[in-house]
Amino acid sequence: MATRIGFKLMAETFDPKEIVRQAVAAERAGFDFVEISDHYHPWLYSHKHSGFAWSMLAAIAVQTETLGLATGVTCPFIRYHPAIIAQAAATTALLSDGRFTLGLGSGERLNEHVTGATWPSAHIRHEMLREAIEVIRLLWSGGYHTYQGTHITLDDARVFDLPDELPEIVVAAGGTNAAEIAGRSGDGLFTTEPDADLIAAYRDAGGTGARYTEVPMSWADDVDTAVASAHEKFRFGLTGWKVQSELPNPINFEAATSLVRPSDVADAMSCGPDIDAHVASAKEFADAGFDHLTLLNAGPDVDAFLAVCESDLIGKIRSVAG
Numbered sequence: 050m051a052t053r054i055g056f057k058l059m060a061e062t063f064d065p066k067e068i069v070r071q072a073v074a075a076e077r078a079g080f081d082f083v084e085i086s087d088h089y090h091p092w093l094y095s096h097k098h099s100g101f102a103w104s105m106l107a108a109i110a111v112q113t114e115t116l117g118l119a120t121g122v123t124c125p126f127i128r129y130h131p132a133i134i135a136q137a138a139a140t141t142a143l144l145s146d147g148r149f150t151l152g153l154g155s156g157e158r159l160n161e162h163v164t165g166a167t168w169p170s171a172h173i174r175h176e177m178l179r180e181a182i183e184v185i186r187l188l189w190s191g192g193y194h195t196y197q198g199t200h201i202t203l204d205d206a207r208v209f210d211l212p213d214e215l216p217e218i219v220v221a222a223g224g225t226n227a228a229e230i231a232g233r234s235g236d237g238l239f240t241t242e243p244d245a246d247l248i249a250a251y252r253d254a255g256g257t258g259a260r261y262t263e264v265p266m267s268w269a270d271d272v273d274t275a276v277a278s279a280h281e282k283f284r285f286g287l288t289g290w291k292v293q294s295e296l297p298n299p300i301n302f303e304a305a306t307s308l309v310r311p312s313d314v315a316d317a318m319s320c321g322p323d324i325d326a327h328v329a330s331a332k333e334f335a336d337a338g339f340d341h342l343t344l345l346n347a348g349p350d351v352d353a354f355l356a357v358c359e360s361d362l363i364g365k366i367r368s369v370a371g
Contacts, residue, residue: 052335052370053081054363055343056355057121057263058105061091062282063351065100065108071351072109072116078359082117083109084152084261084343089128089160092285092293092302103137110145118149121263121343122221122239124156126174127166131181132206135188142212152239152261153182154221157294159302171294175226176200182218182234189215219261223290225250232256241286243337261341264331265318268348268357272321276311279320279347284309287317318347324357328365335370342370 056075058068072083087102106118118141125134134151142149155174162168169177180198187194188208196203220231221239228247231238232254239261240247248260265283269275284306285293296302319326331342344362346354 052367053117053341054079054366054370055082055084055117055119055261055341056080056358057343057345058083058085059096059282059345060086060102060105061088061093061096061099064098065105068100068105069108069112071355072105072118073112074352074355076113076116078355079363080116080358082119082148082150082341082343084119084121084263087120087123087160088157089163091299092159093282093306094299094303095281096299103141106141106149107144110141110148113145113148116148118145119219119261120150120152121261122152122154122219124161125153125181125185126177126201127156127161127168128164131184131201132188132203132208134181135185136208136210138185138216139189139208139211142214142216143210147212147214149216150219150237150259151185151216152219152221153178153235154239155227155294158297159293159299162297168295168297172226173200175230178220178227179230179234182220182230185218217258219259222247222251223294228256229254237261237341240339241290243334243339245337248338259341260339261343262334262337262339263343263345264334265345265347266327266330267314267318267320268322268327268346268354269320269350270322270353272315275320275322275348276315278349279318280309280311280314283318283345283347284314287313324361324365327362328369331366332369335366340370342366 217236219237220235222228228250237258267279
């Protein structure tokens with residue numbers, strides 16, 4: 050299968066109408082799919098937004114024709130119940146004529162604590178994720194179902210509108226334990242770093258499906274502008290998954306990133322107008338074994354980046370990714 054190139058819709062940094070507009074523009078630019086974050090809060094105060102992902106997905110579905118859609122990613126427990134996600138994903142698949150992929154993960158406290166529920170430890174969240182996937186697949190099989198798990202209960206529920214072809218479930222992994230869940234319970238793997246060990250753990254657990262990842266970059270006409278924009282928008286990404294999954298609010302991420310320097314961000318991603326540098330960043334992920342590369346642009350001008358993608362960047366990444 051040829052490598053597919055996606056565009057990250059950063060729902061924390063743009064309002065919902067702008068996110069939909071960007072998705073339509075991404076289809077015109079030649080992207081294969083878009084991936085949208087499913088958050089309740091933004092990471093940082095400077096982000097200013099965090100619209101409801103499923104409303105935006107519905108709008109994108111009816112305004113595009115060939116563009117794949119994916120959540121990157123949804124936590125299907127605590128803030129949501131998996132029965133709701135089963136229904137939402139099925140509806141989105143119908144609205145998009147089968148172009149939807151359901152990305153699932155074990156969540157971040159940033160978004161899930163808002164219901165007042167306890168934030169469990171990682172191994173409990175992994176158990177909850179396994180049960181949530183079981184419930185979603187059960188409801189997708191048709192008919193009424195009841196489920197009693199250790200953490201999740203389903204009582205006599207049915208999803209009435211199901212697509213002929215069910216969405217694939219791609220499971221996010223920040224470590225080998227979650228990669229094993231992806232291999233056993235999912236149809237694909239989702240990560241945010243070029244870690245071949247995660248792919249190995251996924252395959253060892255029986256995984257044979259798509260391997261999604263995000264490639265951070267910051268495009269601008271000059272390096273300094275690109276670095277400044279990346280520092281403003283993406284410095285939270287340098288904190289690592291153990292921090293990102295545990296802090297409860299943007300104020301905590303502001304504090305956690307207060308010592309992150311622009312030079313640290315510049316070392317972590319390609320910044321500036323050099324197309325070959327951005328291609329090299331994407332190639333690192335492709336070489337690690339990923340076949341779905343989502344370009345996450347932390348630069349200041351979305352439309353300028355999309356124009357560069359359309360004219361040059363997407364084609365060059367395809368040529369080196371295979």
